[in-house]
Amino acid sequence: MLRIAVPNKGSLSEPATTMLTEAGYRQRRDSRELVLTDADNEVEFFFLRPRDIAVYVGSGTVDAGITGRDLLIDSGVEAIEHRALGFARSSFHFAAPASEITSVEDLEGKRIATSYKVLVERHLAGRGVTAEVVRLDGAIESTVQLGVADAVADVVETGSTLRAAGLSTFGDQILASEAVLIRPLGDPRPGFDTLDRRIAGVLTAREYVLMDYDIPVERVARAVEISPGLESPTVSPLHDRGWAAVRVMVPRRASHRIMDELYEIGARAILVTQIHATRL
Ligand SMILES: Nc1ncnc2c1ncn2[C@@H]1O[C@H](COP(=O)(O)OP(=O)(O)OP(=O)(O)O)[C@@H](O)[C@H]1O
Ligand SMILES: O=P(O)(O)OC[C@H]1O[C@H](OP(=O)(O)OP(=O)(O)O)[C@H](O)[C@@H]1O
Ligand SMILES: [Mg+2]
Numbered sequence: 001m002l003r004i005a006v007p008n009k010g011s012l013s014e015p016a017t018t019m020l021t022e023a024g025y026r027q028r029r030d031s032r033e034l035v036l037t038d039a040d041n042e043v044e045f046f047f048l049r050p051r052d053i054a055v056y057v058g059s060g061t062v063d064a065g066i067t068g069r070d071l072l073i074d075s076g077v078e079a080i081e082h083r084a085l086g087f088a089r090s091s092f093h094f095a096a097p098a099s100e101i102t103s104v105e106d107l108e109g110k111r112i113a114t115s116y117k118v119l120v121e122r123h124l125a126g127r128g129v130t131a132e133v134v135r136l137d138g139a140i141e142s143t144v145q146l147g148v149a150d151a152v153a154d155v156v157e158t159g160s161t162l163r164a165a166g167l168s169t170f171g172d173q174i175l176a177s178e179a180v181l182i183r184p185l186g187d188p189r190p191g192f193d194t195l196d197r198r199i200a201g202v203l204t205a206r207e208y209v210l211m212d213y214d215i216p217v218e219r220v221a222r223a224v225e226i227s228p229g230l231e232s233p234t235v236s237p238l239h240d241r242g243w244a245a246v247r248v249m250v251p252r253r254a255s256h257r258i259m260d261e262l263y264e265i266g267a268r269a270i271l272v273t274q275i276h277a278t279r280l
Helices: 013-022 050-058 069-075 117-127 160-164 192-207 217-226 252-264
Strands: 002-007 035-038 043-048 064-068 080-084 090-097 111-114 132-135 151-156 167-177 179-183 208-216 234-237 243-251 268-274
Touching: 002 013, 002 050, 002 192, 013 192, 043 050, 050 064, 050 069, 050 179, 064 069, 069 080, 069 117, 069 167, 069 179, 080 192, 111 117, 117 132, 117 151, 117 167, 151 160, 151 167, 160 167, 179 192, 192 208, 208 217, 208 252, 217 243, 217 252, 243 252, 252 268
Parallel strands: 002 043, 002 064, 111 132, 111 151
Antiparallel strands: 035 043, 064 179, 080 179, 090 151, 090 167, 208 243, 208 268, 234 243
16 A cells, blocks of 8 residues: 655645545545545555654655655755645745844844745855754744744735735845655556555646637648647547537636637637546
8 A cells, every 4th residue: 555644734735635635545534634545546645733744754664655845854854845736836046124234244144034944044054154043933023023033934926914914025035935746766556656646647637628610621731739638639520511610728827819810710619618637
């Protein structure tokens, strides 16, 4: 059985479970369940703290895991980031009261509060800045007001927590993070490729839609330029010999622009349908 670590709490938990459900796996119904065996798919899920997942994967205790890129780096563990999963996107920044500290160099000799000590220390070392990094579990934005730190380094999603605390980001983004599928160093364990292919299938199904349209035969070449598909569109003859039917995958985000352009060149009966699952 392939052993897979899944976040049991926090921002990663629900979207990770949703992704695995869409990939055809059983998932827990009760958030108190810690282990779940999916015998049909020969996998075992362990619901663990997001921060601990990199450690279990790094040591080879489990064969795969879902965690955040920032948490993986902060764990200091060596594991392979195998695939980015497109959810729990965040950006990691320094912040301080506006005007007091405005560059990374200004952090020299200062106190920085963060939940991501390793990540921050590595970044500071890379910039040649020496500062005291204070590790705390959460509510990092309050530390400046409490006099525990001069600046913070934290996850920023919408920025509203920073604003509410009167802090502004400065310097370059330290890291762009999102959920990632990770595995231990070395060759993937048996069964890992199936998990990965299923997850890749979910990502494609989320990113693409299926488009069908009819087009006069002499405009097929132009239409295929507008909607080239992943490899090559399927073009079938219609009963009316002057027309062809085209079926093609298009990026969801571009689907309305593509429909407009196809309509302009004479395509009709343009239909878009949702893709539920794929294996490419
Ligand atoms: N608004 C957000 N707050 C915190 N983490 C976020 C946010 N958006 C995305 N993430 C990502 O989620 C992961 C953090 O998950 P984790 O469960 O450790 O913290 P959390 O979501 O803040 O939960 P909690 O603080 O309740 O334990 C990181 O990879 C982080 O980049
Ligand atoms: O940019 P925003 O959209 O405001 O989101 C970012 C905030 O969300 C997280 O805190 P969380 O709510 O997890 O509380 P915590 O600090 O106790 O972990 C994170 O640590 C930031 O404080
Ligand atoms: Mg948090």
